[in-house]
Amino acid sequence: MKITLLFLILSTICFSQNTDSILIRNIYNTALSQGKSYEDLRELCKNIGARLSGSAEAEMAVQWSKRKMESYGFDKVYLQEIKVPHWERGTKESGWIKTSKNELIKVNLLALGGSIGTNGLLEAEIIEFKHIDDLKKAKKADIKGKIVFINQPMNEKEIVTFSAYGGCYVIRGNGAIESAKLGAIGVIIRSIGMPIDDHPHTGSMHYEDSVQKIPAAAISTKDAEKLSSELKLSKCKFVLEMDCKDFPDAISYNVIAEITGLDKPNEIITFGGHLDSWDTGEGAHDDGTGVIHCLEALRILKTLNYKPKHTLRVVFFMNEENGNKGGQTYATWSKERGEIQIAAVESDRGGFTPRGFEIDGNEKYLNLLQSFAPIFKTYDLHIFEKGYGGVDIGPLKKSFEGIPLFGFVPDSQRYFDFHHAPSDVFESVNKRELELGCAAIGSFVYLLDKNISF
């Protein structure tokens, strides 16, 4: 009797593992041989391109996403209205190094997102700091009336490039505040990009109400090296012209698609990326690949006729880059509707070869995550660890206490070649790497749906 029971249990486990293996193999096969992801990403990047919150392109991207989701026949497709900031780069955006001999050297430059303009030409002596901590220690008398140059490189010794980003992020976010506190009239940062090249990298920056607002821009890493070497020879000035500015908040949308759960339709697994991008390049790796990963994952599960226990919901979040209004609104809205969010997954680290998933959540869910490792070994995924979820799904933690957040982890080496730069275009995405990401996320969401207990 005992032996029969054991046999029954064992065969159930084997059968279950076998079912998982077969379905996941089918998910991979579909992504790699009948995938739509690469063409969908091409449409988003090439027919729409960059799509900053509040722009006409962001609105086009919303409409494109909704139509695309509808064409795949999900149970529900809808928009969720949100209010977003609206900042525009304008048409004038140039910078020059002016040497002591009054020679002008034009640099590759992008205003930081949210910066004020210069109201004509801004010209002043430029003073270099190798680290933002050195700037903080500087004397007002040395800075007043000057343009500050923060030439702090990413730490190339970090193995995971996001760690190097974490160490530099503050120069972009707070460079203007720290410089203005000391009387600077503008700030130029070294782009937060890994290679030494000509692409400037933009991104969000902040002002403080009590501190003077000054214009802020990023120059390419190559120009940062150039400026630094000129400053070794003699004092230099910097000439800056930008007519970027803020507009009143705009209406925009998160775009949402669902397959309704069979057993527990009110229990939601949310997975997504962000639809908005910076206004340079085509928002390919940041975060076109993220939204396409999730869309394709849901499409494949539907194609394979998978009937989920819980509601599987893909969200294309709006406004991750400069406000996170999409993520905040979504979390509040879901709570108010009385939904139960049981897990969330985000893809916002590029469309490179998958390495695994990280979890921001408790031990129980870490154990669940690690129980998936053996099945993913076949597909060369190996990172199943504590870590970070994502900006868009972050606000769910406040609305749904204890919810585990999972971050998709692709290889990080090339991400900061493209991040927020003109080089973040469709051509920088490899078809197979993208498809493997779709399959990894589809498989992961399937395993969550089957195995998670709330």
Place this chain on the structure above:
Amino acid sequence: MKITLLFLILSTICFSQNTDSILIRNIYNTALSQGKSYEDLRELCKNIGARLSGSAEAEMAVQWSKRKMESYGFDKVYLQEIKVPHWERGTKESGWIKTSKNELIKVNLLALGGSIGTNGLLEAEIIEFKHIDDLKKAKKADIKGKIVFINQPMNEKEIVTFSAYGGCYVIRGNGAIESAKLGAIGVIIRSIGMPIDDHPHTGSMHYEDSVQKIPAAAISTKDAEKLSSELKLSKCKFVLEMDCKDFPDAISYNVIAEITGLDKPNEIITFGGHLDSWDTGEGAHDDGTGVIHCLEALRILKTLNYKPKHTLRVVFFMNEENGNKGGQTYATWSKERGEIQIAAVESDRGGFTPRGFEIDGNEKYLNLLQSFAPIFKTYDLHIFEKGYGGVDIGPLKKSFEGIPLFGFVPDSQRYFDFHHAPSDVFESVNKRELELGCAAIGSFVYLLDKNISF
């Protein structure tokens, strides 16, 4: 007493692990922040470029490599003379689809390495096979006097692209033999490349003495799709012109650098890649990155003042692509000198993000390999398994029974975008991915030297 002994043993182990950790961290730091690999690869690719055995460029590459090694001040740098085949592509190389309406459609085409020329224009009806097995089953009457078109794609469902390559290799290697056996007068293969694009991929092909030699070429995957769709509409001819041919064998060299072992100078750890490449593109991933990985690994170990127990020997093998004379000569020469080869490592799978190392060897060495896994986890390496070594180090197995061969495993997803194609240029290599490969191999060779017992 026992406790003291245990304590002693434990502290020795901890100290040893700590020493390893520190040295390996230094290897990575040096590769990533004071590396020479990217500039060295640029010189090899841009100042010399493609370098097929017997060509003037191959000779330049030999001289460049020797000078470069000498500049790094290793204990010994020398050339090892070998005889290599010498085949040249010539100056005429074109192909056209000729439709039933006599319309000509020009295709992107490369002669396969070793093919005879066409001696003027070769024109005949072309007949398609989706798989080489279908060709083998065909009737002579259906093939005689025609050009065979083998349109067998790489299996995109494979996760590791080398498995897909393994399934297709035979169409390039044996396509001419199988076609000629049935009376064909030429063979066109679909390029063994993963993406659908315009780049033809060349590579080695074979003839058999007893079978008629016929011209063989590869067309781009996009042109293969085009030709196939034209053949669905009506019969087509193919027009081929190539003046490639064989020349008498040439003299060339393996290029070798060593740091002499302190304890056991006659026991050798060989690591290398191949210096020759196909005569299209710049031989960047195949195998410029492989030789640079190993050169940089040795340079870093020297820079860090590491004194190896065994002799560490980097070999830039000549003629991997079309003969493996470098690998064969090296193995024989080493045996005849009375050396003891204790392990060999090859990098010949591209310059992408490292994933780990495979072993072709017995359980004892597999266990050794797997004992390295924990220390490499910090660096995101996770593959430590049975597998394949490499073509160049392969002949060592015959000369040195039981020698473990290790193959460096980088991510495989993009390799067959570039392999043997005009697109295999310096720009297809990412600086950090290359540097991480150098550090992985440097660390691996260090761990081998410290821990291997013969």
